[in-house]
Amino acid sequence: MTHPRGDVSIRINGEEKTLRLTLGALADIEEKLGQGDLSSLQARLKQPRIADIVLILHALLAGGGATLTMEALKASDLDLAQAARAIAQAFESLGGDEPPGKSASGEG
Numbered sequence: 575m576t577h578p579r580g581d582v583s584i585r586i587n588g589e590e591k592t593l594r595l596t597l598g599a600l601a602d603i604e605e606k607l608g609q610g611d612l613s614s615l616q617a618r619l620k621q622p623r624i625a626d627i628v629l630i631l632h633a634l635l636a637g638g639g640a641t642l643t644m645e646a647l648k649a650s651d652l653d654l655a656q657a658a659r660a661i662a663q664a665f666e667s668l669g670g671d672e673p674p675g676k677s678a679s680g681e682g
Contacts, residue, residue, distance in 0.1 A: 580667035581638060584631075584660040586650050592638030595664045599637035603630055619665075624654075631657055634664050 582593040604615055606629050619626065632644050642650075 580664070582634075582660045582663045584652075584656065586635075586642070586647070586652050588651070591635055591640050591642070593631070593634035593660055593664045594638040595634060595667050596637035599633040602633040602636070606633070627654070627657060627661065630661055634661065 580595065583590050584593055585591070600612075604612075607615060607618060607626060619630075622630075628644070628648060632642070632647050635642055635647070
């Protein structure tokens, strides 16, 4: 379920959690995946590894206020397909394929 603020709900261990793509979550994802910019990150995420999904999910959960540790997340009862869909929905809040600061007309 997507909320008006762009938050995405996901069920982990039978509890509703919120995924939120914050600036801090994006920075954490870029840092942990070793990507230097948003375009490189987007290219890598077109074919993510399971470890990438877990890492991104953890960052988005932290953005949503969850205090779940990475170890607890790895041990969680979680539907991988649901997690991938929820992550995709959270990233949709970035809007389009244009990098931040660029308009469709090329002005920015």
